Amino acid sequence: MGSPSPLKPGRATAEGTRIFAARFEGRAAPEHFRDRRGLMISSIGIGTYLGEPDSSTDESYTKGIALAVEGGINVLDTAINYRLQRSERSVGSALEKLFADGFAREEILTCTKAGFLTPDGDMPADANDYFYREYISKGIFTVEDIAAGCHCMAPRYLEDQIERSRRNLGISCIDVFYLHNPETQLGEVPREEFNRRIVTAFETLEREAAAGRVHAYGMATWNAFRNDSRAPDYLSLEQMVGLARQVGGSGHRFHFVQLPFNLAMPEALMRPNQSVGGKTMSMVQAARELGVTLIASASLLQSHLVGKVSAVIHDTFGLKDDLECALQFVRSTPGIATALVGMKRAEHVKANLRLVGIPPASQEQFRKMFAAR
Numbered sequence: 001m002g003s004p005s006p007l008k009p010g011r012a013t014a015e016g017t018r019i020f021a022a023r024f025e026g027r028a029a030p031e032h033f034r035d036r037r038g039l040m041i042s043s044i045g046i047g048t049y050l051g052e053p054d055s056s057t058d059e060s061y062t063k064g065i066a067l068a069v070e071g072g073i074n075v076l077d078t079a080i081n082y083r084l085q086r087s088e089r090s091v092g093s094a095l096e097k098l099f100a101d102g103f104a105r106e107e108i109l110t111c112t113k114a115g116f117l118t119p120d121g122d123m124p125a126d127a128n129d130y131f132y133r134e135y136i137s138k139g140i141f142t143v144e145d146i147a148a149g150c151h152c153m154a155p156r157y158l159e160d161q162i163e164r165s166r167r168n169l170g171i172s173c174i175d176v177f178y179l180h181n182p183e184t185q186l187g188e189v190p191r192e193e194f195n196r197r198i199v200t201a202f203e204t205l206e207r208e209a210a211a212g213r214v215h216a217y218g219m220a221t222w223n224a225f226r227n228d229s230r231a232p233d234y235l236s237l238e239q240m241v242g243l244a245r246q247v248g249g250s251g252h253r254f255h256f257v258q259l260p261f262n263l264a265m266p267e268a269l270m271r272p273n274q275s276v277g278g279k280t281m282s283m284v285q286a287a288r289e290l291g292v293t294l295i296a297s298a299s300l301l302q303s304h305l306v307g308k309v310s311a312v313i314h315d316t317f318g319l320k321d322d323l324e325c326a327l328q329f330v331r332s333t334p335g336i337a338t339a340l341v342g343m344k345r346a347e348h349v350k351a352n353l354r355l356v357g358i359p360p361a362s363q364e365q366f367r368k369m370f371a372a373r
């Protein structure tokens, strides 16, 4: 075996992302690119969750991601466990092609996650034996570190996963590294122990950031920030930011939260389940107060919104297609930086890129839509 290829240095920067946005001047509508933490990021991002762990899906994703970037999308979202590490490698192949074609590393925000145990490329005949050999026997985690039979946030495990992700992606610095569905542990781990695990995870991520292997970190969640505050897997954003502050001081790097948000799951905007400084508010407001950037996942409810978008929404947005309306809703919601859409088919990438040229809905359109509900 030859030596591994060198990792692409750099990370998404203010200047790089501005250059990216400038490539689309005249083609991208105003507000398609928005300034978040000094970076110009696209209102639509490409996700890589769904699909079989096989080579034809690898190729589709690689082509789809390249097409998406060439069309004005500079937010890429993946996770080490998506398609057994194959999605990260598809992102890596797409980045390699894009760099060869003249895009700079500094133009593209590359985000990944870890937490769920995952095999490497294929399902091993005996997964327990694989995890024992690969991790437990090397002291990377212990059986006690595992929750729900599948989830781990132990420091050495996170370091290990970051190293694997950097290699899969071919980049030296991950722009945004998320703890993946950390609330999975709350079914099993008492809250005090959970918070202790979050603190050691944040300490690890602050060290990784100081070493330049990740730039910022956060949490990608499903229920945590959407649920009622009495739910067993609920998380308070104020408390999580407080833990990051305790670990990293005022310069902590806990800057991003990802959560599902779509026409059928509007809780981030509509449910006052957070409290900041004693005031009750929605997640969108809490994130604004606490300086956290929100990224929406499952923007199309995995395409289950087809046939379920009302005439009022079509009329308000002036768009005919159900999924176009669904995506327009998410990318236009004040407080949502980027709407992630999973797309491995070129025709879906092309369809969704149509919105790049259409301005996000105005506050007035939003008001009209809610008034008519």
Ligand SMILES: NC(=O)c1ccc[n+]([C@@H]2O[C@H](COP(=O)([O-])OP(=O)(O)OC[C@H]3O[C@@H](n4cnc5c(N)ncnc54)[C@H](OP(=O)(O)O)[C@@H]3O)[C@@H](O)[C@H]2O)c1
Pocket: 046, 047, 048, 049, 050, 077, 078, 113, 180, 181, 220, 221, 222, 258, 296, 297, 298, 299, 300, 301, 302, 303, 323, 340, 341, 342, 343, 344, 345, 346, 347, 348, 349, 351, 352
């Ligand atoms: N907890 C978490 O961290 C979490 C959870 C869920 C999602 N995510 C992230 O968010 C991303 C988006 O969520 P998702 O992929 O679950 O769901 P999604 O974006 O709501 O929907 C993706 C599905 O919609 C299809 N699609 C996309 N554009 C379409 C179009 N114009 N017409 C018809 N169908 C279209 C895709 O098909 P093709 O793929 O065949 O093109 C795919 O099957 C994920 O990929 C992942 O990166 C994170």
